[in-house]
Amino acid sequence: MGKVENRHQDLGLSDDQVLDMYRTMLLARKIDQRMWLLNRAGKIPFVISCQGQEAAQVGASYALNRDKDYVAPYYRDLGVVLAFGMTTKELFLAAFAKADDPNSGGRQMPGHFGQKKNRILTGSSPVTTQLPHAVGVALAAKMEGEEIASLVTLGEGSSNQGDFHEGLNFAGVHKLPVITMVENNKYAISVPLERQVASKSVADRGVAYGMPGYQVDGNDPLEVYKVVKEAHERAMNGDGPTLVEAMTERLTAHSSDDNDKAYRDEEELEEMKKKDNLISFAQYLRDVGVLTEEKEEALNKELDDEINKATDEAENAPYAEPEHALKHVYAEEGGE
Secondary structure, three states: OOOOOOOHHHHOOOHHHHHHHHHHHHHHHHHHHHHHHHHHHHOOOOOOOOOOHHHHHHHHHHHHOOOEEEEEOOOOOOOHHHOOOOOOOHHHHHOOOOOOOOOOOOEEEEOOOOOOOOEEEOHHHOOOOHHHHHHHHHHHHHOOOOOOOEEEEEHHHHHHHHHHHHHHHHHHOOOOEEEEEEEEEEEEOEHHHHHHOOOOOHHHHHHHHHHEEEEOOOOHHHHHHHHHHHHHHHHOOOOEEEEEEEOOOOOOOOOOOOOOHHOOOOOHHHHHOOOHHHHHHHHHHHHOOOOOOOHHHHHHHHHHHHHHHOOOOHHHOOOOOOHHHHOOOOOOOOOO
């Protein structure tokens, strides 16, 4: 067996950086798996899964300036919000709908991310509404002369909504520093890709909005990192927006309320599992000597302990007071 090419060093990434990328991917997967168990045990109401899409989420996030840039994630983006600073405990507080949930104080169902201190723009239930928000942040940055970019993520089903057209058209006209990444898992809930998109790819739509469009292997975090890094450099140089289509696999049902076996057969599901991005990236890290057996064992124990602690603390945390139901809905005396 020949020597494996060290691709991450060619991209300017250190061993520690790619190991940290893997850690974030693995943490997202483990949190997601725990949430499914909690849901099936009747302890949390809803899960919408990131499994199979961690590479795209983490690869893109690490290509940004996570101390300055803004992100407008969609509901699957555990990998994105973890990379931007949301903690394991905070995610479980949201899942249990507790008072200290940073996203909404327990008011919203899981997957509606938002955290001001980490520049995570608050999302809402109608899909694709986050895209014009990210474009608005990019417009403000350009108007105020700030050297920041915004990243917005969405599914390929969302690329057929009006907000997609309006947001990208405006970004293209005004050459705004916004990166749009479509995480194409080939299903809009149960509707397959060929029934959603007539063009050869979603990336092909970029040229119509005055921006380059790139389709990448979303199962490879290093490929996603490379393309988003280049998109970020374009944004910082004043060259405007970029559309990225990351081809991914959705390894679970659409959500905990969905039965994907009603529209996907076992053969298709088994083929998808062979493309699991977590397995392939771990193998790459082993092949280049970054991930040793000892490191892997220690990392799994560290993350399992972190998740067990976060689960217990969130489950035992207090709910919001009933009289706070209308807090942050109407103006209050004293400007609270």
